Amino acid sequence: MNENSISAALCHAYPNEVHLLDDGQCLVLGGQTAARTVTLDIADDSVRIAVSRIMHAEAYDDEGDLSRILRVVGLLLSGRAEELYGSTGTGVFGFIGYRIWDPEGAIERLDDGAVVIHTAPL
Numbered sequence: 001m002n003e004n005s006i007s008a009a010l011c012h013a014y015p016n017e018v019h020l021l022d023d024g025q026c027l028v029l030g031g032q033t034a035a036r037t038v039t040l041d042i043a044d045d046s047v048r049i050a051v052s053r054i055m056h057a058e059a060y061d062d063e064g065d066l067s068r069i070l071r072v073v074g075l076l077l078s079g080r081a082e083e084l085y086g087s088t089g090t091g092v093f094g095f096i097g098y099r100i101w102d103p104e105g106a107i108e109r110l111d112d113g114a115v116v117i118h119t120a121p122l
Helices: 003-013 063-077
Strands: 018-020 025-029 037-042 046-051 054-059 081-087 093-100 107-110 115-121
Touching: 003 018, 003 025, 003 037, 003 063, 037 063, 046 063, 054 063, 054 093, 063 093, 093 115
Parallel strands: none
Antiparallel strands: 018 025, 025 037, 037 046, 046 054, 081 093, 081 115, 093 107
16 A cells, blocks of 8 residues: 555545645545644555544555545544543643544544543534
């Protein structure tokens, strides 16, 4: 797999929304709000998917990984994600992680020891 495979799949899935940038980056415009603009930074064996404060990484080696990347992008574009805010026990309140609602099981990344106090949907 290479960055051309991911770029081609994104262009096929979102023909009017994908903009290919230099250095293996793709921009997927998902609506009128900045929170639905997804940036993909494609490296040799992984892709970082960013939207708002969320930075999600996926490895890719085969077609199964490619379909998972496309599924995550689709979930983000459809607003099925939320930012998590809370505390890590230090008394400081702030961004502590995110959750992507996938029908196959939620994808959640949370700081160690963090307690969620507030969620903010994208």
